[in-house]
Amino acid sequence: MRRILLSMLVGALVSVVGNPVRAEPILQEGNYPGLDAEMARQGKQFYRLNALPFGLSLNFHPKDAQSVQVIDGFLAQDKSEDFLKVTGKHPYELAISYGEHGDLGFFGGIAVAATAYEYRVRKRDGAPPEALAECRARLVRAAQSWHLFKVVTGGGGLVARGIQKLKSEPGEPPMPVDPSATVPLFDEAGKPLPDPKDNGTWRDDNSGGVLPEGEWNWVDSASKDQTVGQVFAMAALYDAMKDDPDIDQGLVAELEQDALLLGKMLMEKREVSTWPKQIAGKGLYDLIIMDADGRPTYHHDLKGLSLEKFYFTQEEGGYNVFNMFMAMGVLKALHHISGDPELEAFFYRDFLHDRGYLDKAAEWPDDPKAIDYIYAGTMTNFDNPDMTGVALFLALYLENDPEVTEVLRRFLEIGWWQRNKESHTARNCKQPLWHALYLAGTAEGTDPALVSELATLLEAFPLGPYWNNAVINCDAQELAGGECLAVDGKTVLKLSTKPKDGDAMATEALDPSIRPPSDFNARSNPFEVNGGGGLRLNPGGDLQAAYWLARYFESLEPGEAHLSPFARDHMPVGGWPEPPAEGEGDVSLADAGDDVTADAASDLTRDGTAGPDSAAPGPELTTSDDNGAADASSGKRGSNGCSGGPVSGNAAAAGLILALLVLAVGMRRRGRGWAGQEGGGRSGDGTLAVCCSWPEAESAGTVKLLPPETSPDPRALPTPPCGQ
Numbered sequence: 001m002r003r004i005l006l007s008m009l010v011g012a013l014v015s016v017v018g019n020p021v022r023a024e025p026i027l028q029e030g031n032y033p034g035l036d037a038e039m040a041r042q043g044k045q046f047y048r049l050n051a052l053p054f055g056l057s058l059n060f061h062p063k064d065a066q067s068v069q070v071i072d073g074f075l076a077q078d079k080s081e082d083f084l085k086v087t088g089k090h091p092y093e094l095a096i097s098y099g100e101h102g103d104l105g106f107f108g109g110i111a112v113a114a115t116a117y118e119y120r121v122r123k124r125d126g127a128p129p130e131a132l133a134e135c136r137a138r139l140v141r142a143a144q145s146w147h148l149f150k151v152v153t154g155g156g157g158l159v160a161r162g163i164q165k166l167k168s169e170p171g172e173p174p175m176p177v178d179p180s181a182t183v184p185l186f187d188e189a190g191k192p193l194p195d196p197k198d199n200g201t202w203r204d205d206n207s208g209g210v211l212p213e214g215e216w217n218w219v220d221s222a223s224k225d226q227t228v229g230q231v232f233a234m235a236a237l238y239d240a241m242k243d244d245p246d247i248d249q250g251l252v253a254e255l256e257q258d259a260l261l262l263g264k265m266l267m268e269k270r271e272v273s274t275w276p277k278q279i280a281g282k283g284l285y286d287l288i289i290m291d292a293d294g295r296p297t298y299h300h301d302l303k304g305l306s307l308e309k310f311y312f313t314q315e316e317g318g319y320n321v322f323n324m325f326m327a328m329g330v331l332k333a334l335h336h337i338s339g340d341p342e343l344e345a346f347f348y349r350d351f352l353h354d355r356g357y358l359d360k361a362a363e364w365p366d367d368p369k370a371i372d373y374i375y376a377g378t379m380t381n382f383d384n385p386d387m388t389g390v391a392l393f394l395a396l397y398l399e400n401d402p403e404v405t406e407v408l409r410r411f412l413e414i415g416w417w418q419r420n421k422e423s424h425t426a427r428n429c430k431q432p433l434w435h436a437l438y439l440a441g442t443a444e445g446t447d448p449a450l451v452s453e454l455a456t457l458l459e460a461f462p463l464g465p466y467w468n469n470a471v472i473n474c475d476a477q478e479l480a481g482g483e484c485l486a487v488d489g490k491t492v493l494k495l496s497t498k499p500k501d502g503d504a505m506a507t508e509a510l511d512p513s514i515r516p517p518s519d520f521n522a523r524s525n526p527f528e529v530n531g532g533g534g535l536r537l538n539p540g541g542d543l544q545a546a547y548w549l550a551r552y553f554e555s556l557e558p559g560e561a562h563l564s565p566f567a568r569d570h571m572p573v574g575g576w577p578e579p580p581a582e583g584e585g586d587v588s589l590a591d592a593g594d595d596v597t598a599d600a601a602s603d604l605t606r607d608g609t610a611g612p613d614s615a616a617p618g619p620e621l622t623t624s625d626d627n628g629a630a631d632a633s634s635g636k637r638g639s640n641g642c643s644g645g646p647v648s649g650n651a652a653a654a655g656l657i658l659a660l661l662v663l664a665v666g667m668r669r670r671g672r673g674w675a676g677q678e679g680g681g682r683s684g685d686g687t688l689a690v691c692c693s694w695p696e697a698e699s700a701g702t703v704k705l706l707p708p709e710t711s712p713d714p715r716a717l718p719t720p721p722c723g724q
Helices: 002-017 034-052 066-077 083-087 101-124 131-152 226-240 251-267 321-338 341-354 358-364 383-398 400-416 432-441 448-460 475-482 541-552 649-666
Strands: 059-062 095-099 162-165 202-204 215-219 288-290 296-301 483-485 491-494 560-562 696-699 703-704
Touching: 002 226, 034 066, 059 066, 083 703, 095 215, 095 475, 101 162, 101 226, 101 475, 101 483, 101 541, 131 162, 131 226, 131 251, 226 321, 226 383, 251 288, 251 321, 251 341, 251 703, 288 400, 288 491, 321 341, 321 358, 321 383, 341 358, 358 400, 383 432, 383 560, 400 432, 400 448, 432 448, 432 560, 448 541, 475 483
Parallel strands: none
Antiparallel strands: 059 095, 162 215, 202 215, 288 296, 483 491, 560 703, 696 703
């Protein structure tokens, strides 16, 4: 064991002293020039047309074929991005309406992430000041609009499903709005409307005068897909704006407060029998998404003990795998943004440990009590793997505790990305967003073939402009025969299902070049052979997100993983252990021989934390800002669940030497979990658990994990190194 620790020490010292070098992004600009040009056109379409009203992703419905020609002409030229100057028309003059407000929480949330990651890429890569300023303005506008989702409802943690701006800016033509009528929250007797509750009703502004009168309305009943989209965008905005000297940090404070209030709403326990028309069950339950009419939203449950409005007890034994991972991503992101200690305790102590969800996730798929409908073969609802991928990204990218990420990455690999015997597993679906989420979350290394596939898939979509043209691969006769010649004249599609209401599916996901278009591809069925139609300009927000995520995240070697530069240290899974009684559990040097001196050991206090004058217990996990500079002077604690100020060179080496030497002489097997107690802490049996800072920083925003052969099972390891 001591020999292993010494070899670890040598390797770590080499890493600490060396200067990290930023690796090439997954999609390096210039490697795929056709794709870069296509995404630039799509970005021009998105910001000049789809996101024009208030900076978020909407469908644009043109008036007629002539309007389509005007838009095509604008996007075909590259002399100017001023739509009015080029065409002589304002976009509002060409539109009947904007649409898809009712899915804006999710569809728009993914597109907001594209805006945020593009800004991070431009900032890191040294974009010209004017171009960077425009990206920053888009980011700020998106953040301001995203905050309105929590204001227009009346606040208090309630979130809109979608929002709509009713008035254009001075000097602009009238806003082409969705004309749907609004419904009051309550009738004259105070009863909530509509009855029964539905999956989205238009409401008047409920901000109580906070917003300008008559300027906004909203759609209620934010479901769990809208909620995970909300926090996906919030986390992306937070990481893009935090500590940026060119961005008003008041916007970051708003995000923190919004996350706090949303988290408090979800943590509150409610008697579900209060709503017998909506919910089957009784008892107190939390993780319920509430609405401004005092009722849960229609698809409100993030609870592991809920199955689509049916609630069961812990004693009954079953649990919902989909809800479990959704809650992990949402709660992790809300704590990441807010830093709230109550949210921290709720997630790491109550949810993961006391309710056993980390163990349940680790036991998948062998637990017979698990209810898992993320995939269902040809019956798969593609909302479910889509939401799961987003939730897993949040839970992994923002998490610095290897005890947690080890479990989640296992599910990412074999439960989501490439599930055995599942025809519709994410790997087979040819969805660029899912490719990008996987490449950002895996620790198996960046597969060049998968990168090439991602680029090829993106470039195959007919973007910039992305019209919703009808694609009919199979006529009635071909549908009846079970085989079709696709619209490209060469691809033969074999059908896996008999047509029902025109939704026949192929045995393999369609290439995007022959796939029916969608206003959000990652939620649409990629196996469907026919679809599309109608005058609609699709925003392509999920495709832009896939592109900019891949432009931002770096290519990694096996054993490396991406980590947010603002990942928070937190309590261990299960919470802080109680301090031992006086005289119990002290670290003894009796058996240490010459390995540890009394002076070195005296730098540790009785509770295992580093004394005020001691070196950090391990090297700092080096992350980076978006300029690619290693963060060695921020004063932040190491972001891998361990404490320690910014150290480098000899200071880092000294800290790591101390930690490893203590580990070599005194460590017994730890209790469940470690996630960054200040300097060290007590394990479950009262022994000292020192957290050495492994995984190490390898490059900007990445960590290097111990190789699998060193750590086949985190639960079978002694304390060093931090459960890896």
